Amino acid sequence: MTFSTRAANWTWTYILRPFLQILLFVLGSAALMSVIAVIVSLIFRTPASRGATLEIDLFEQLLKQLPDTLIDGITIGFLYAVIALGYTMVYGVLKFINFAHSEIFMVGGVIGFEVMIRLRDGSLLTTFPPVLLVILMIVAAMAFSGTLAVVIERFAYRPLRNAPRLVPLISAIGISLFLQDAVRALEGLGRNQFNLAYPTDSVPFLTQRLPIGPTVTISVTAIIIVISAIIMVLGLNYFVNATKIGKGIRAVSQDQATASLMGIDVNQMIAITFLVGGALGGAAGVLFGLKAGNISPFSGFIPGLKAFTAAVLGGIGNITGALLGGILLGLIEAFFSSLLPFFPSFGTSYSDIFAFMILILILIFRPTGLLGQRVDEKV
Amino acid sequence: MLLEVRGVIKKFGGLTAVQNVEYTQEARTICTIIGPNGAGKTTFFNILTGIYKPDGGSVTFGGKNMVGLRPDQINAAGISRTFQNIRLFNSMSVLENIMVGMHSRLRINLFDTIIRTPRFNHQEESVRRKVGDILDFVNLSDKSNEIARNLPYGDQRRLEIGRALASDPKLILLDEPTAGMNPQESVEAMALFRRVRDELGITVLLIEHDMRVVMGISDRITVLDYGQKIAEGSPDEVRREPRVIEAYLGRGSQTDAL
């Protein structure tokens, strides 16, 4: 095999094929959700509110908002997907729900904020190249969150590995509470506040919106989120499927005892899993901060829960599943929040209930998720 | 016929673990299922006890259909079992393990439990009496307050049998009950199985690898291989059956025992 065909093969296996798969997921989910939304809007074409009929054609409204809704849904979806990868990797290896992952994600967001605010305080923010800035923020957050996840695993989970299943979960809840208040105390002491607003105003590039059609625009942050997420997913795919360490991790997730007999250092593989999952969570924190414009010690909880829902929706333990679940959940949420305002008797405040309802419904009717496989217990 | 199994099938994905197995057993007999590892013996037990739902076929016990019943319902109907890898309630005492075994024979009533009605106290008393009898039967009366996980291996095996006896079964399924025992212990175990049949009138179905036990105790032997029944009959008949010899010899395992 010549070098060029090998390179072509490599590109196909690790870049083009997974990329096409992501594209397929995104387009497929978007098309599916659009069709459902169109049907709903045709059924409730004139939504009624407290007896009076509103002068809106829901179908028309939907069509008008469709591009924005899709862009929004896909953006949130990628964000959920990146967080969900952290849950799913740890679950795949340890069969354990890392409840503290939402706080690892939050810490990433805070690190991103710190990088940005320190550059601003040094008056560098306006002159710093924006793309480099985003990369710097993400890398810093990945390094910090990844390390944090490894430290947590070492001290709070590893000693409990053979304990009954619920025990490490309680430890994780403890870590989660601890991290929330620790970050609050640190930021409160340093900055006298803990609701941290990203100084995006100083970087005009980040607040821009680019036109992609006659009436449709897309924000630069959305583009950043989607591109970074795709890069991370491709990187993870390569890491897990092509590298020696990735193979080790997969072996450990299949059977710890056998893997260790084969000379794989199980503890090391688990630590690396936490490192990678935590780093992805940290990166997602920065992306979330850029999108939402701020982060607080308590912003991790709800996105974390939703990302977990995404992981379960796709089939927990399954990396592709996390991606699919994230995108689907993001789109579902975007459609809910674009349609609910037209039903004033319910209102948008009910939208959070739907995320939980989806979680509960999947767990009841298809606990293995969309891409999970069934495994029977050996008795 | 106490137990009648007709054409049961169980598939796991592409693998057919149990294939069209026919099986019948008379009351008050001791029968054994043998076969190489992975022949589908434990899967067969799991079908009988409702842990797996068969993909086809019927299981009739005492004239009643068992397919589709939950394991606890099947236990209440009179089939009890032990597990290949002992599954005791490890942090409970010997006494409590056997008490749990009686669950399906008890009247569980929230009101009685909270108020401690005479009916409740009376039942608890009879439970304790019966547990005493069972402990005597499996020879564990001097260890009734020990924690199950602290018992030596042989005692754990006997406790598991005692727990299975607690539900007053008509049929007891023992999954490799003498695994890991030395010859002396195996002989004692065989005596215990006979007493289960003769003194308690309970029908016994074993999965067993130790050929001394199999040949020494069984009224009938059934041989499974690759999920199929390849032979059946008295110990002597099975010993001479060419397909059995082939199934074992062909893989070069356990030949000396036959």
Added chain:
Amino acid sequence: MTVQQTINAPPDNLLRRYGILAAVIIFVAAMFLILITMDNSLTFSPLWTALAFPALAISPFLILRLNVSRQIKAFLILIMLLILMPVLGVHDSFYFTLATQIGIFAAMALGLNIVVGFAGLLDLGYVAFFAVGAYLWGIFTSQTDNYIHAIGLTAPAWMFYVFLFLAVIVAAFAGILLGLPVLRLRGDYLAIVTLGFGEMIRILFKNLDHPVNITNGTLGLDGLASPPLPPFIGSITDWLVTTFKLEVGNPQVLAYQLFFYLLVLAICGAAILVAGRLDDSPIGRAWTAIREDETAALAMGVPLVRMKLLAFAMGASFAGAMGVVFAAKFKSLTPDAFDFNQSIFILAIVIVGGMGSIRGVLLGAIVVSLLNLQILQSLSSLINNLKNQNAVIPVINFAFKDWPNQLAVENYQRFVFGILLIVIVLFRPAGILPASRRKTELEDRDDVPPDLTEIPPDMSLTESGGDGHAA
């Protein structure tokens, strides 16, 4: 010489035995005197109360460990609960409220202990059942305008006792409703689903001001009815006020405080009795069996789903009853009082005290509630006092006026609970006062290879026999 050693001491060693008894009584009396003579204007008084009240509150557990007859123990504890605490409460109503809250949390924790400790099902949305009970009373008696009000379905105050009973049933029913679909899930999935369920109930109460106004949404309900006082409570307080010439602004308020304290005490007593009897019964044994090995329990004839539902319903009913008491005592409700943190708080009580151990859960309720409601607050006010006086720590030269406002100690409950949970789980997984069974299960884990401790993976064994789970 510790209390533990007295238990092992020879029985004829009377001097030593009663010496310890006397020491404990003197200790309790001393704590009581400190509290009752405390001058609250002193700088360090928050510190003394933060030490003395917890010491007094946990003293029943010292008494329980004494090597004396049960009658003496019961007598001492009753004196504590029925005389010392009420006197302290009359002296300073803060202690009445505190003791009542501890009691409310203790009864709830006893309920959660049935689910988590006995049956081994982790419930992270337990506060939902508390909310159900509280809103049941709120919706039907609040003076805030709501739909129920509008259609004239308000309940008179005397219905309190009926509602107490009703809440037990409604909450138990809610428990079954939640349990029915989710109990086939494996442990950790179940935990997340119950979390989602808890949040859903909260969001629902938060948003049920539209389409029809039932809960008045975010603003919550106000002016809830108080139950009518039993006459003897009034007589007791009147007697107290006249005999001791107390300067009480409104005897009615005092009477209500005493009433709720005694009511909560009685409900706690009932909860202890019910939980204890359930534990020591075929039901409790079946729960333990399920917790240890679902497959084996099922094969031994334990109907998994029914027993798990029973655990959920029993646990929920305790919280439902306490919800009604809570609503009637504090007379107003907001949905955010029932968030995830509350569920974690109750869970922390169970974990810290000892899963499955009734005594442990009671001790946990005292320790964790006091930490939450009193100790952190007292430390905060101590720091404030020191700040106001420009106090300085001599050696390191730290001036208290430099203590940052962001570090108000009372706001850092999560920090404290987080560390508490981690430390307990790592170093004393069976809790402060472990249940004997749980101790073997949670602490002897090093000698077991991992695959044997694995809880059977899934729900495939419950109803249909083969759902399977993700790889």
